[in-house]
Amino acid sequence: ISSVELTQHYLKRIEQFDGALNSYITVTPELALEQARTADARIAAGDAGPLTGIALAHKDLFCTQGVRTSCGSKMLDNFIAPYESTVTQRFIDAGTVMLGKTNMDEFAMGSSNESSFYGPVRNPWNSEHVPGGSSGGSAAAVAARLCAAATGTDTGGSIRQPAGFTALTGLKPTYGRVSRWGMIAYASSLDQGGPMARNAEDCALLLQAMAGFDPKDSTSVDAPVPDYSASLNDSLKGLRIGLPKEYFSAGLDSATAAAIETAVQQFQALGAEIKEISLPNAELAIPAYYVIAPAEASSNLSRFDGVRFGYRCDNPADLTDLYTRSRGEGFGAEVKRRILVGTYALSAGYYDAYYLKAQKIRRLIKNDFMAAYEQVDAILCPTSPTPAFRIGEKIDDPVSLYLTDIYTITANLAGVPGIALPAGFANGLPIGMQLLGPYFSEARLLNIAHQYQ
Ligand code: GLN
Numbered sequence: 236i237s238s239v240e241l242t243q244h245y246l247k248r249i250e251q252f253d254g255a256l257n258s259y260i261t262v263t264p265e266l267a268l269e270q271a272r273t274a275d276a277r278i279a280a281g282d283a284g285p286l287t288g289i290a291l292a293h294k295d296l297f298c299t300q301g302v303r304t305s306c307g308s309k310m311l312d313n314f315i316a317p318y319e320s321t322v323t324q325r326f327i328d329a330g331t332v333m334l335g336k337t338n339m340d341e342f343a344m345g346s347s348n349e350s351s352f353y354g355p356v357r358n359p360w361n362s363e364h365v366p367g368g369s370s371g372g373s374a375a376a377v378a379a380r381l382c383a384a385a386t387g388t389d390t391g392g393s394i395r396q397p398a399g400f401t402a403l404t405g406l407k408p409t410y411g412r413v414s415r416w417g418m419i420a421y422a423s424s425l426d427q428g429g430p431m432a433r434n435a436e437d438c439a440l441l442l443q444a445m446a447g448f449d450p451k452d453s454t455s456v457d458a459p460v461p462d463y464s465a466s467l468n469d470s471l472k473g474l475r476i477g478l479p480k481e482y483f484s485a486g487l488d489s490a491t492a493a494a495i496e497t498a499v500q501q502f503q504a505l506g507a508e509i510k511e512i513s514l515p516n517a518e519l520a521i522p523a524y525y526v527i528a529p530a531e532a533s534s535n536l537s538r539f540d541g542v543r544f545g546y547r548c549d550n551p552a553d554l555t556d557l558y559t560r561s562r563g564e565g566f567g568a569e570v571k572r573r574i575l576v577g578t579y580a581l582s583a584g585y586y587d588a589y590y591l592k593a594q595k596i597r598r599l600i601k602n603d604f605m606a607a608y609e610q611v612d613a614i615l616c617p618t619s620p621t622p623a624f625r626i627g628e629k630i631d632d633p634v635s636l637y638l639t640d641i642y643t644i645t646a647n648l649a650g651v652p653g654i655a656l657p658a659g660f661a662n663g664l665p666i667g668m669q670l671l672g673p674y675f676s677e678a679r680l681l682n683i684a685h686q687y688q
Pocket residue numbers: 343344345346368369388389390391392393394421528640
C-alpha cells in the first residue's frame with residue numbers, strides 16, 4: 236500500500252479509538268498526509284529507505300517545528316516549537332510520517348501517565364488500568380495500533396515500564412547513543428530517547444534512524460553506529476544471562492516471577508547459560524534516583540518563568556508575582572513536588588548529605604553492573620514488580636508510585652542500555668521483562684529479544 240493509504244488508515248483509527256484511550260495530545264493530519272505524499276514520491280523515485288512512508292507518533296517532549304510541544308504540561312500548552320529535535324529531524328530525513336504527539340506524564344515525571352495536564356491515558360488491554368508512564372501515550376498508541384511505532388524517552392524507566400504494561404518492545408539506549416537535542420529536559424544526566432514498537436525488529440529499524448553522534452548534544456557519543464538489523468538472527472548459543480538475586484525478592488508479584496521463570500527455560504532452550512548474579516546496591520537506587528532526578532529537574536525547569544515562552548499568569552502585579560503565579564498556575568502537583576525536593580537537596584546546607592551522597596551511590600550502582608558484566612553478557616529481570624495497576628490506585632501516594640520504578644532506574648543511573656519485551660499475561664494484562672547489557676550493546680540486546688520473540 237502507499238504511504239498515503241497507510242497514513243489514512245491510522246488517522247481513521249485514531250479518530251475511532253483515541254477518544255476512549257487519550258493517547259494523543261495533538262494529531263497532525265495535514266502534516267501527516269503531506270509527509271506521506273512526499274514519501275510516496277520518494278518511493279516512486281527509487282529513493283526510499285526501510286522507514287520511508289511509515290507512520291509514527293512522537294512523545295510530546297520532542298520539539299517539532301511548527302507543532303505544539305506541550306510536555307504534558309499546562310506550562311507549555313501554548314508552546315509551538317520553533318525548531319526540530321535531532322531525533323524527529325532524523326525521522327523526517329528517513330522519510331517517516333508524523334501522525335501526532337503522544338500523551339505523557341507532565342515533564343516525564345511519573346510512572347502511570349496520570350500526571351498529564353491532558354488527563355490520564357487508558358491501557359488498551361484493560362481501560363481501567365494505566366498504560367504506564369511517562370511514555371504512556373506512545374505505549375497505548377502503538378499497542379492499540381494507532382501508529383506503527385513511536386518514540387519515547389527513559390529517565391528512570393519511561394520506555395521500558397510502559398512497554399512492559401502494554402506488551403510492546405521498547406529500548407532505552409546507552410546514555411549518549413541518541414541525541415537529546417530538542418528533547419525537553421527532565422534530568423539531563425539520565426534522559427535518553429528510544430523506540431517503542433511491536434517487536435525487536437521494528438525497534439532495530441527505529442534505533443538505526445535515531446542513533447548517532449550529534450555535535451549539538453555535548454553528551455552525545457561519537458562512536459560508529461552498527462547495523463542493528465544485521466545481527467538479529469545471530470545464535471544465542473553460549474550467551475551468558477545473569478539473574479540478579481536482589482530483583483527476585485519480596486515484593487515481586489508471583490505471576491511476574493513465574494513468567495520470567497518460563498522465559499529462562501526458553502532462553503536455555505535457545506542455547507543460553509543462566510547464572511545467578513548480584514547487584515548488591517540495587518536497593519539504594521530509588522532513594523538515589525529520587526534525589527538526583529528532582530535535583531536536575533529543579534534546575535532544568537527554572538527556565539519556565541512565564542517570560543519568554545510558555546504559560547504566563549494574567550495581570551501580574553510585578554516581576555515576583557509574574558514568576559510566582561506563572562509557575563504556581565502552570566505546573567501540576569507532581570512537578571512542584573519534584574522542584575521542591577530538588578531545590579532542597581541542592582541547597583547549601585544539605586548538598587553533601589543528599590546530592591553528593593546520591594552521586595556516590597550512583598557510582599556504586601555503576602560498579603555493580605561493571606562487575607556483573609565480567610561474568611555475564613546480559614541481565615534478565617522484570618520491568619516492574621506487578622502488571623499495570625488501576626487508574627487512581629497509586630496517585631494519592633507518590634512514594635508507592637516511586638517504588639514501582641525499582642527495576643528500571645538502576646540502568647539509568649549506570650547509563651547502560653535495556654530492552655523491555657513481553658513475557659506473558661496475567662488476568663488479561665501484559666507482563667514485561669527486560670534485558671540489560673553493557674554500554675553500547677544495543678545490537679546484542681535486539682538480537683536476544685528477536686531470537687526470543
Ligand atoms: N517514573 C520515573 C519518574 O517519575 C521515571 C520517569 C521517566 O523515565 N521519565 O521519574
